[in-house]
Amino acid sequence: MKNLFLSAVIVLGGLTSFASTSSVSNTIVKTISIQDEYTEVKLEEVPVAITDALKKAYPDAVLSKAYKNEKSEYKLDVTVGDKVGNLFANADGTWIKK
Known part of the structure; x- marks a missing residue:
């Protein structure tokens, strides 16, 4: 009798685990890549x-190349000593952080 009762508990317990539903969440991630085209x-x-x-900002800087986008923003390839980098500026000389 104990075996019958134990078997019934195991079977019912197993059925309840299959009957439970797990929540499925769909997460939508939108990635927007903004890249200005410089010529x-x-x-x-x-x-x-x-x-x-x-x-004024970098007295020893050497401007090697310059690029411009449709918003009249400039990308400057600059060399200072042995370091090479890019700077961004508006047409009026205001620096832009990018």
Whole structure:
């Protein structure tokens, strides 16, 4: 009799574990990649305000290349000593953090 009762408990217990539902959550992650298209411009086409701001902020900097996007923002390839980096500026010489 004990075996019959024990078997019934095991079977019913097993059925309840299959009957339980687990919550399924769908998480939607949207990734937006904003990349401005820059086109290379001649160094002579870089506004004087930007070159003056560059000389003031980094006196030893050498401007090697310049790029411009449709918003008139400039990307500057700059070398200071043995370090190479990029700076971003508006046409009026204001630095932009990117």
